[in-house]
Amino acid sequence: MELLLPFLAALLFATGVYLLLARDILRVIIGLNMISYGVNLSILLVGGTNPEGAPPILNAVARNYVDPLPQALILTAIVIGFGTTALILVLGVQAYQATGSDQLQDILNTADPIDTLEATADPERPSLSPEMTTEREDHS
Amino acid sequence: MIDANILALPILLPLVTGALLLLMPTPNARTTVAAIGSAITLTVSCVIAATVFGGEVLSVQMSAWPAPYGIAVVADSLTGVMLVLSSITGLLTVLFLGSSLQHPPRRGASNQLNRAREQFGAQALLQFLFMGVHMSFLTGDLFNLFVAFEVMLIASYGLVLLGSEVRQLREGLKYVVINLVASAIFVTTAGLVYGLLGTLNMADIAVKVQAHLLDGSDTRVTLLAALLGLVFATKAALFPLGFWLPAAYPTPPAALSAFFAALLTKVGAYTLIRTFTLMFPQASGVRSSLLLIAGITILMASLGAVNQRRWRYMLAFANVASVGYLIMGVMTQNTLSLSAAIFYMMNSVMVMFSLFLIAAIGERLAGESYYYQGHINAYPLLAMGFFVSALALAGLPPTSGFVGKFGLIQGLYERGDRLATGVAIVAVIGSLLLLYGLMTIWRNFFWGESDAVHRERLPLGMTITTAVAGALVLALTLASGPAYEVAANTAEQLSEPSQYIERVLETRPGLRTASF
Numbered sequence: 001m002e003l004l005l006p007f008l009a010a011l012l013f014a015t016g017v018y019l020l021l022a023r024d025i026l027r028v029i030i031g032l033n034m035i036s037y038g039v040n041l042s043i044l045l046v047g048g049t050n051p052e053g054a055p056p057i058l059n060a061v062a063r064n065y066v067d068p069l070p071q072a073l074i075l076t077a078i079v080i081g082f083g084t085t086a087l088i089l090v091l092g093v094q095a096y097q098a099t100g101s102d103q104l105q106d107i108l109n110t111a112d113p114i115d116t117l118e119a120t121a122d123p124e125r126p127s128l129s130p131e132m133t134t135e136r137e138d139h140s
Numbered sequence: 141m142i143d144a145n146i147l148a149l150p151i152l153l154p155l156v157t158g159a160l161l162l163l164m165p166t167p168n169a170r171t172t173v174a175a176i177g178s179a180i181t182l183t184v185s186c187v188i189a190a191t192v193f194g195g196e197v198l199s200v201q202m203s204a205w206p207a208p209y210g211i212a213v214v215a216d217s218l219t220g221v222m223l224v225l226s227s228i229t230g231l232l233t234v235l236f237l238g239s240s241l242q243h244p245p246r247r248g249a250s251n252q253l254n255r256a257r258e259q260f261g262a263q264a265l266l267q268f269l270f271m272g273v274h275m276s277f278l279t280g281d282l283f284n285l286f287v288a289f290e291v292m293l294i295a296s297y298g299l300v301l302l303g304s305e306v307r308q309l310r311e312g313l314k315y316v317v318i319n320l321v322a323s324a325i326f327v328t329t330a331g332l333v334y335g336l337l338g339t340l341n342m343a344d345i346a347v348k349v350q351a352h353l354l355d356g357s358d359t360r361v362t363l364l365a366a367l368l369g370l371v372f373a374t375k376a377a378l379f380p381l382g383f384w385l386p387a388a389y390p391t392p393p394a395a396l397s398a399f400f401a402a403l404l405t406k407v408g409a410y411t412l413i414r415t416f417t418l419m420f421p422q423a424s425g426v427r428s429s430l431l432l433i434a435g436i437t438i439l440m441a442s443l444g445a446v447n448q449r450r451w452r453y454m455l456a457f458a459n460v461a462s463v464g465y466l467i468m469g470v471m472t473q474n475t476l477s478l479s480a481a482i483f484y485m486m487n488s489v490m491v492m493f494s495l496f497l498i499a500a501i502g503e504r505l506a507g508e509s510y511y512y513q514g515h516i517n518a519y520p521l522l523a524m525g526f527f528v529s530a531l532a533l534a535g536l537p538p539t540s541g542f543v544g545k546f547g548l549i550q551g552l553y554e555r556g557d558r559l560a561t562g563v564a565i566v567a568v569i570g571s572l573l574l575l576y577g578l579m580t581i582w583r584n585f586f587w588g589e590s591d592a593v594h595r596e597r598l599p600l601g602m603t604i605t606t607a608v609a610g611a612l613v614l615a616l617t618l619a620s621g622p623a624y625e626v627a628a629n630t631a632e633q634l635s636e637p638s639q640y641i642e643r644v645l646e647t648r649p650g651l652r653t654a655s656f
Contacts (some may be wrong), residue, residue: 025313028317032317032321032324035321035324036324042328042331043327043330043331043334046331046332046334046336047331047334047335069340070331070334073330073331073334076283076287077327080287080290080294080323083294084290084316084320084323087297088316091301091313091316092313094301094304095309095310095313098306098309099306104313107309108314110306110307110310
């Protein structure tokens with residue numbers, strides 16, 4: 001079982017990265033979730049699995065306790081992941097409502113509103129065209 | 141001597157202020173409460189800084205758990221520097237934001253939007269952002285650092301997205317996804333550190349790594365250092381991980397852009413300093429690669445800055461370049477360049493902040509693009525502030541930027557290998573490119589004659605905060621000597637981390653009150 005779990009974590013990471021590269025915003029969100037499951041599982045594993053260990057509550061009988069720290073880390077990571085998933089879902093819905101598309105390329109290709117004063121502002125650059133003002137896209 | 145429990149205050153005060161802000165009914169009440177909260181935080185930060193600048197390290201264990209098990213909150217000289225910088229810029233951001241959101245420009249359709257932003261908690265989110273930033277400066281625990289990053293990032297997601305303009309959604313989406321992936325790598329690395337070393341306390345990690353490496357080098361330690369380097373390089377927007385930043389930071393209201401640029405990228409730089417001076421000082425291969433990456437970052441970002449036509453996009457690229465200089469100094473691996481880097485950090489924070497506030501006023505006067513000539517006659521003080529800040533960013537004498545960059549290049553010269561020479565050349569070229577970019581703004585916005593420009597009354601809050609930010613740049617130039625001394629002491633303390641380690645690990649619950 002312990003031998004299987006690292007492979008499961010790797011599988012979750014791989015699936016997550018694959019989905020992250022998709023063009024569909026929902027797939028990206030699911031991909032992020034997959035990655036966070038992979039992370040949680042791998043934290044559990046690097047802490048050392050200890051199937052015989054007792055729950056980490058001090059008692060007279062137990063000689064061998066499970067390490068509670070990885071579980072605390074995972075709990076924190078789950079809570080944070082929950083919050084960020086909610087946020088990015090809302091973000092996805094808003095982006096869909098604003099652009100009418102759930103494809104990342106459509107969302108990322110939206111142009112900024114052009115400042116109308118800009119074209120007349122500088123006599124040396126009368127031909128400041130809309131294409132030129134959105135060339136920032138190249139860097140993103 | 142002050143009680144070390146004071147270290148909790150820079151984290152708690154913004155939290156309490158932010159919570160109070162959610163209950164405040166009117167914009168004026170919100171601005172006032174936020175300003176009072178930030179002013180108290182600034183005072184506390186100054187008190188902490190005054191203590192740690194004397195060479196002392198303050199440390200306290202939360203809930204009195206004994207040292208490597210609980211969460212340590214630590215302040216050394218570097219923490220002091222960062223706390224003071226972030227509280228000063230924080231207070232000014234609160235004032236500028238309050239003023240600019242309540243008095244939106246007459247032109248443009250952003251009136252309602254800005255009022256709505258204010259109403260839906262921009263000030264409160266800003267306080268939570270301060271909380272996360274201060275927590276990442278103060279924490280002595282790797283996992284707690286992750287939590288601090290998340291607090292900071294979630295607040296910043298909120299601030300980037302508040303208003304839901306299309307470009308905010310577009311850039312916010314990139315910003316959120318990239319940072320979520322980086323956070324996933326971060327928390328995995330924290331898990332791996334715990335798996336290999338059995339501890340998450342940074343001081344204890346330093347001790348364990350040293351013990352671990354006694355019998356030769358270990359690839360696993362190098363790997364951990366490289367992973368942490370990767371995560372923090374993403375936060376600090378180093379090449380090629382940082383191209384989300386110049387597009388994302390200009391999307392929120394200008395005051396927020398200013399704080400984001402001045403402080404958030406520097407949090408990444410701060411954690412890189414901590415990682416490679418305290419936890420993994422032995423990973424010199426990773427540090428050399430980061431030095432190379434810093435050089436490439438400087439070149440790419442300054443080239444990007446030259447190409448921009450809009451104030452804040454140009455400054456966001458310039459900010460990435462200045463982070464490149466900072467990382468360059470940290471990764472050169474000698475005390476001289478580390479002290480220059482810390483001095484450059486102070487310079488960069490104040491200068492970027494002041495330039496962004498000036499850009500905010502410029503945008504208000506003439507729109508997002510800076511092609512609108514002749515503002516020098518109507519606004520001579522604004523032009524002067526821009527000129528001084530621009531020189532300080534490019535690093536021309538007599539400004540503080542020159543002192544910082546001179547030290548950085550001198551440090552590279554002292555290192556002396558081929559990589560250092562190459563990076564030094566790139567650093568000089570980058571400075572010239574930045575100067576060219578800034579002078580393009582100067583020539584196109586301030587210089588020249590134009591009868592189209594007529595004086596517009598600016599809200600008092602905006603004017604005063606911008607003036608204060610500009611004055612702070614001047615003050616840093618005038619006080620270069622003492623400030624550089626603080627930076628040099630800080631660098632010395634960082635290169636000899638034994639005091640930090642001893643102080644953190646000896647903080648047993650019973651000893652805490654006795655030792656202070």
